[in-house]
Amino acid sequence: MGARELAARIRAGVRVGAVIEVVQDGSGDGLVPGARGVVEAISPDGVLVAWDRGFSLEIDPDVTAYRNAA
Numbered sequence: 665m666g667a668r669e670l671a672a673r674i675r676a677g678v679r680v681g682a683v684i685e686v687v688q689d690g691s692g693d694g695l696v697p698g699a700r701g702v703v704e705a706i707s708p709d710g711v712l713v714a715w716d717r718g719f720s721l722e723i724d725p726d727v728t729a730y731r732n733a734a
Contacts, residue, residue, distance in 0.1 A: 672708045676711050684731065685730060690727045691727045709722065
């Protein structure tokens with residue numbers, strides 16, 4: 665794992681496989697507070713989440729506030 669990937673994981677504050685819940689979405693992607701999903705991957709570009717509503721979407725942890733839901 666390179667430095668960029670490590671920094672992305674630290675910035676995300678979650679691990680792959682974690683269940684997260686949206687607290688506030690500032691991206692305009694249509695996510696609403698309370699939306700839940702499972703973290704599929706973490707990259708320097710964001711956190712890829714498989715949402716319970718049946719789609720995957722990468723979110724930016726600096727724009728979309730979320731918390732561990734487990």
